[in-house]
Amino acid sequence: MAKKQESTTVDATKIDARIPEGPLAEKWSNYKAHQKLVNPSNKRRLDVIVVGTGLAGASAAASLAELGFNVLNFCIQDSPRRAHSIAAQGGINAAKNYQNDGDSVYRLFYDTIKGGDYRAREANVYRLAEVSNGIIDQCVAQGVPFAREYGGLLDNRSFGGAQVSRTFYAKGQTGQQLLLGAYSALSRQIGKGAVKLYSRYEMLDVVVIDGRARGIIARNLVSGKIERFFAHAVVIGTGGYGNTFFLSTNAMGSNGSAAVQIYKKGAYFANPAYAQIHPTCIPVHGESQSKLTLMSESLRNDGRIWVPKKKEDAEAIRAGKKKATDLSEEERDYYLERRYPAFGNLVPRDVASRAAKERCDAGYGVGNTGLAVYLDFSTSINRLGENTIRERYGNLFQMYEKIVDENPYNTPMMIYPAIHYTMGGIWVDYELQTSIKGLFCIGEANFSDHGANRLGASALMQGLADGYFVLPYTIQNYLADQIQVPRLSTDLPEFSEAEKAIHTKIEKIMKIQGDKSVDSIHRELGLIMWDFVGMGRNKAGLETALEKIKAVRHEFWTKVYVPGVNADMNVELEKALRLADFIEIGELMARDALMREESCGGHFREEYQTPEGEALRNDEDFSFASCWKFAGEGNEPELLKEALDYEFIHRQQRNYKA
Amino acid sequence: MEKNINVTLKIWRQAGPKVKGEFETYKLDNVSTDSSFLEMLDILNEKLIHERKEPIAFDHDCREGICGMCSLYINGHPHGLDGETTTCQLHMRRFHDGQTITIEPWRSAAFPVIKDLMVDRGAFDKIIQAGGYVSVNTGGIPDGNAIPISKLAADEAMDAASCIGCGACAAACKNGSAMLFVAAKVSQLALLPQGKIEAAARAKAMVAKMDELGFGNCTNTQACEAECPKGISISHIARLNREFLSAKFKD
DSSP states (O other), X not given: OOOOOXXXXXOOTTOOOOOOSSOGGGHHHHHHHHSOOOOHXXXXXXXXXXXXXXXXXXXXHHHHHHHTOEEEEEESSSSGGGSGGGXXXXXXXXXXXXXXXXXXXXXXXXXXXXHTTTOSOHHHHHHHHHHHHHHHHHHHHHTOOOOBOTTSSBOXXXXXXXXXXXXXXXXXOHHHHHHHHHHHHHHHHHXXXXXXXXXXXXXXXXXXXXXXXXXXXXXXXXXXXXXXXXXXXXXXOOOOOGGGGSSSSSOTTOOOHHHXXXXXXXXXXXXXXXXXXXXXXXXXOXXXXXXXXXXXXXXXXXOEEEEESSHHHHHHXXXXXXXXXXXXXXXXXXXXXXXXXXXXXXXXXXXXXXXXXXXXXXXXXXXXXSOOEEEEXXXXXXXXXXXXXXXXXXXXXXXXXXXXXXXXXXXXXXXXXXXXXXXXEEOOOTTXXXXXXXXXXXXXXXXXXXXXXXXXXXXHHHHHIIIIIIHHHHHHHHHGGGTTOOOOOTTSHHHHHHHHXXXXXXXXXXXXXXXXXXXXXXXXXXXXXXHHSSSSBOHHHHHHHHHHHHHHHHHHHXXXXXOSOSSSOOHHHHHHHHHXXXXXXXXXXXXXXXXXXXXXXXXXXXXXXXXXXXXOOOHHHHOEEEEEEOOSTTSOOEEEEEEOOOSSSOOOOOOOOO | OOOEEEEEEEEEEOSSTTXXXXXXXXXXXXXXXXSBHHHHHHHHHHHHHHTTOOOOOOOOOSSSSOSOOOOOEETTXXXXXXXXXXGGGOBXXXXXXXXXXXXXXXXXXXXXXXXXXXXOOXXXXXXXXXXXXXXXXXXXXXXXXXXXXXXXXHHHHHHHHTOOOOOHHHHHOTXXXXXXXXXXXXXXXXXXXXXXXXXXXXXXXXXXHHHHTTOOOOOOOOHHHHHOTTOOOTHHHHHHHHHHHHHHHHO
C-alpha cells in the first residue's frame, strides 16, 4: 500500500482504496498485467446493468457489450442521446502535446492534482492522464468532428488552470459530439442485441444479496409499473447532484437519487461538500426561473472579466444611468488580471467564482441586481475581428442573445457564478468499485479524480476514461469470480423486499395530499443551499443550514402534494421522489462542509483564508477524503476517512499569481 | 425591457396513447416576458397543481437548446415561430399581451402521443441503431492525427452533426418524412474518412429502417430545413441521395 508520508495525522485504517503497488507511472500497466479476465464464452453468461447513458454510462455500456457481456442499460429520458453530458460546451483535455507547448501525461496529472487543491488520489489521477490520449483517438475513429487546422490536423484551445493548450473541441458543442459518438457506439450494440435499452425508466433501488449488488428495482416512467432486474454486477453512471440547489446549470431531470439509494444500502458518499460553482453563467433574472445557463469557460480565452473601478459607476450602471461601454479602459477593473497576473482570466473556476463574489459583495457588481460582472470581448474583436470570434463562439453568443436579449458582440456579456458540477459523489476504490461488492460507480456520480475542484474540460475526459478504458478492465477483475453464479430469480426475497419498500415509500408520499407543490419545496431547499452551503461557508451558517434543511424535510413529508396516481405516468411523483433524496444530499453537504475546517478548491470556509483572501488548506488535519456511511434513518451518518498520501507530488499552497 | 403579459393558452390534453384528446383553454396572467416558454408552462402547471388539477405533461430536460428533448407545436410551428430556436430557448418576450397561443404535440404517424404534449420518438433511435455509426470497437485505434481531414470537410460534418434529434423535421413535413434527420447523420459520417468506408451501406440501412417505421417520403418541400432549430441544410439530403443511389448501383 501507499506509504505514509508528509505529516498526515489521519487514522485511515478503515478505508482501503486498493491502489496497486509500484511507481506511479507503472501502477495501471501493472494492474492490467495482473488482473483477472473473463474468457469470451463466460462473458456471454454474465449480465451487467448500467444505469445512465451519459458519457460514462453510454461508453461503458457500449464497451462492455463489445467485449461480449450481456448489458442492460437504463435512462430516464426518451433516448440515451439526451443525457446531460450533451450540454458540455468547451472541450475535452488530453495530454497529446500536439502543440509542442510542453504538455505531457505528467503535466496533465500535475495540473489536475493541483487544480483539485491536493484533495484527489494520486494513482487515479495519473491513470486518468494516461488514458486521456486514447479517448481522442477513439472519438476521431467514431466520426466525432473535432475542430481542425487548415492542414487537416486537430486544433486545440486552452482552458483554466493550465498553461498549455490541450483542449480538443467541436465548436461550443463538444459534449454533444462526444456523447453522440458514445451514443452511436451504444446504438450499434443495441442494434446487435448485445445491449437491451430501457428508456424512460428510473432506478429506485439497488438489490443487494449476500453483500453483493445483484440487480435494481426501476420504475417504468410511462406506465408507472415497478419492475425488477437481475445482473451479476451493477454500474451507476447517473451524474452529479448539483440540482440540490434547485437552480443550477444541470438539466431539469438530473438528480442524485441513485447515489442516495446506494448510499442507504451501504455505499459511502464521499466529499459531498465539494461542489463546483462555475464562474461564467448567465445571472439569475426572476422568481419563476427554472434553471441557469452556463456560458462556456472557453470564452475566457478571448473574453476579459471586469467590473467598474469606482463604486459610483457600478451604482450608475445598476440604476440604468450608465452602460458598460460608457466606461473607459482606466475606469475598468480587470480584477482577475490584477490579482492573478500569471493566469489572468484563465484561473481555475473556484478562484474565478470567488473573485466575482468578492467584487459584487464589495458593491462593484453590475446588472439590475448587482450580482453580475462583465465578460468583455471588445479587445479580442479588435485584435482578431468579429468573424474569428463568431467562428469560435458563435453558438454561445447566439444562446446568450436569446436568453438576455442583448448582442454580446456590441456590449459585454453579464455573468455570475452558479452551481455546475459536483466533485463529491459515491466513494470508489482504484477499480471504481464502491464499498458494496459488485457495485461500481463511474463519471460525475463518483468522487474520484477531481479532488476539491475540477478543471475545465476534464469532466468529459473523466466520464469517457471511466467508460471506455478503466471500467471495462476493472469490472472483469470482479466478474472473473462470478462465472459460477447463475442468473438469479427476481422472485428472491431481497428483490421482493426492495420492491415492497419502494411501494411503501410511494404510498406514503401520495397519501400526504398537502398544499405545497414539489417545486415550491425544492426552491426553498435551493435557497438554503445557495445562502449557506454555496460559495462562502462558515460554521454558524452551516449549522443554520442543518436546522433549516430539517425543517424542509419535515415540510416535505407533511405538506407535499402529488396529484395523480402511482400506476400511471406521473411527473410530479418522479420529482417528489428525487426531491426527497435531494434533501438527504443537502444535509450531507452541509454536514461535510461543517466538518471540514479548512478551505480547499470549491469548498471555501470563510474562517480559513489567507490574508489575500485565498483558500487556506490544512493538510495536517484534513488531508483525507471524507466518506459518509449511512447509519439508519434519523441517525447521524458515520464519518470514515481515506487518507490522501502524497507520495509523488509535493503539496503547496496553490498559486496562480506568478 | 421586462414586463408582464397575460396570455390565453389552447393546449392539447390527451390522457394516453389510445385515448381521444382535445384542446383545453387556460388563462395565464402576469407572465414575465423574461421567462422562457417552458417556464411559462411551469407557472401554469404550478397553478393547476394548486387547483388540484392534473399538470400538463411535456418533454424537456437541458433547457438550453441542446438535448433535443423539448418539442411542441406552437401556433402551427415546431418550436414556435423563431428561426433556429428550440422551444426551451423561446422567450415570452416574443409574444404580446392578450395573445392566444396554441400548443400541440408533434403530429406524426411515427411519433405516437404518450400523454398530453409528450410523444414517443423511439423511432429515431431505431434508425440510428440500423446504421448511424462507424463500426469501430473501443481500443486498437490509430492516433487521432494519423489521418488528416480537411477543415472544410470537418466543418461541414460538424454542421450536419449539430442535429439534436428533436423530430421537428419529421413533425413539420406534410409527408412525415425523416429524411433530414437521416441525411444529417449519413452526411456527417460520409464526409469523414472514418465513416466513408461504410457510407453506402449505412445510407441503405438507415433509409430502409426509416421506411419500415412509418415515416413518409421526401418530396422536397423544404419545410424541414425551415423549421430545424439547428439550421441543418437540405443539401445533406442530396448527399444522402448520392450515397443511397451508389448503394443501389452496387446491388
